[in-house]
Amino acid sequence: MPQHLNPMAFAIPLFLALMGAEWWYSRKTGKHYFNFRNSISNLNVGIAERLIDTFTTGIFYFVYLYLYKHFALFHFKSSILQWIALLICTDFIWYWYHRLAHEMNIFWAAHVVHHQSDDFNYTVSARITVFQAIIRTGFWAVLPVLGFAPGMITSMLLVHGLYPFFIHTRTIGKLGFLEYFLVTPSHHRVHHASDEDYLDKNYGDVFIIWDKLFGTFVAETHEPVYGLTKPLESHSFLWQHFHFYLELLHGVRRTEGFKNKIKLIFGKPDLLDPTIRPKLEEKYLLRNDTVQATRRLHDYVVIQIAITLAGLFTFLLLEYYIPAFVQALITLFILITLINCGAILEQRRWVFYLEYARFSLIFIAAYCYFPYAALLWIPALVLPMALYYDSKLKQQYLRLVYGRTA
Numbered sequence: 275m276p277q278h279l280n281p282m283a284f285a286i287p288l289f290l291a292l293m294g295a296e297w298w299y300s301r302k303t304g305k306h307y308f309n310f311r312n313s314i315s316n317l318n319v320g321i322a323e324r325l326i327d328t329f330t331t332g333i334f335y336f337v338y339l340y341l342y343k344h345f346a347l348f349h350f351k352s353s354i355l356q357w358i359a360l361l362i363c364t365d366f367i368w369y370w371y372h373r374l375a376h377e378m379n380i381f382w383a384a385h386v387v388h389h390q391s392d393d394f395n396y397t398v399s400a401r402i403t404v405f406q407a408i409i410r411t412g413f414w415a416v417l418p419v420l421g422f423a424p425g426m427i428t429s430m431l432l433v434h435g436l437y438p439f440f441i442h443t444r445t446i447g448k449l450g451f452l453e454y455f456l457v458t459p460s461h462h463r464v465h466h467a468s469d470e471d472y473l474d475k476n477y478g479d480v481f482i483i484w485d486k487l488f489g490t491f492v493a494e495t496h497e498p499v500y501g502l503t504k505p506l507e508s509h510s511f512l513w514q515h516f517h518f519y520l521e522l523l524h525g526v527r528r529t530e531g532f533k534n535k536i537k538l539i540f541g542k543p544d545l546l547d548p549t550i551r552p553k554l555e556e557k558y559l560l561r562n563d564t565v566q567a568t569r570r571l572h573d574y575v576v577i578q579i580a581i582t583l584a585g586l587f588t589f590l591l592l593e594y595y596i597p598a599f600v601q602a603l604i605t606l607f608i609l610i611t612l613i614n615c616g617a618i619l620e621q622r623r624w625v626f627y628l629e630y631a632r633f634s635l636i637f638i639a640a641y642c643y644f645p646y647a648a649l650l651w652i653p654a655l656v657l658p659m660a661l662y663y664d665s666k667l668k669q670q671y672l673r674l675v676y677g678r679t680a
């Protein structure tokens with residue numbers, strides 16, 4: 275058995291099994307906790323984050339190491355007390371990171387992705403992005419400066435990062451005395467709600483004590499309505515990730531005076547003019563709501579995501595053995611697949627061209643392992659031919675996927 279397998283890869287089948295169990299339960303009990311398009315979008319966002327994470331984790335570690343070596347105020351000895359102190363500090367910093375992620379536009383632009391789903395189930399826990407991870411690392415940079423060793427910090431962040439998976443569910447009610455000090459599914463349901471009385475509440479990750487201390491705690495007293503107060507209504511992978519950055523950029527451009535611009539960047543989301551989004555959607559997001567999703571489209575997306583998840587699991591498990599260049603190609607391939615699935619859900623016609631890109635990438639990656647010139651000749655010959663018969667092929671493809679040509 276190879277020595278350098280990454281055991282963290284097994285989190286993927288474990289979490290998928292839990293999602294499956296939750297889906298089965300919600301179907302059996304007639305509760306509609308899952309919407310097909312929302313769940314696929316949630317998984318897509320999570321797959322991208324997991325993938326890019328393999329490149330950024332090392333960088334984050336070196337940031338902590340550098341700060342620890344050069345700026346540590348203390349050098350704690352490893353002990354059980356230190357681990358407890360680290361857990362409390364990590365959770366305290368998380369509270370402020372999360373609260374500011376809701377209260378400042380520059381951070382909300384990244385965190386909004388986590389709140390875009392109108393559902394609330396385990397797939398929502400996957401809605402995290404690498405941009406959030408970068409911002410969080412900035413906040414957690416306090417930990418090595420305080421004197422916690424980088425190895426300890428990364429281990430703690432792993433546990434701290436796994437915990438929130440379990441609180442994204444409607445299947446678990448209130449948890450008795452645990453409700454007093456832990457963040458429970460009930461507390462986190464309130465956080466994901468768009469109801470007036472639930473807005474901007476329950477920011478905690480593991481302990482709910484910070485919310486109680488700083489006045490942002492609310493108990494769940496009625497069934498929440500999930501999602502954003504201004505729902506996004508788009509499953510486009512790219513739009514979900516970048517819409518708020520564009521809105522903010524647009525808002526800043528339109529604001530007069532340097533001071534006012536800074537105020538908008540670091541101010542609350544409701545400072546941003548709500549008329550900006552519809553204008554940008556008109557420009558970048560051609561709506562195509564008239565066509566209903568077909569069974570074929572549904573199957574095509576499910577098969578792609580199933581293969582991608584299997585690919586992601588293998589990629590993470592064998593990461594050590596895959597050369598960096600091939601890792602980059604696989605990442606690119608999977609990202610194109612995610613964009614493809616999002617665009618298919620939106621019934622876009624340009625998805626056809628993404629297939630060209632995926633086709634070429636397969637041969638380039640294969641060539642890296644088996645350097646036979648024939649592997650490059652195949653796409654070099656097939657692609658010009660495909661382009662020659664472009665309109666016919668495109669019609670066939672769109673008929674196959676959407677059951678229509680236009």
Ligand SMILES: [Zn+2]
Pocket residue numbers: 372376385388389465
């Ligand atoms: Zn949040």
Ligand SMILES: [Zn+2]
Pocket residue numbers: 388399442462466
């Ligand atoms: Zn959440």
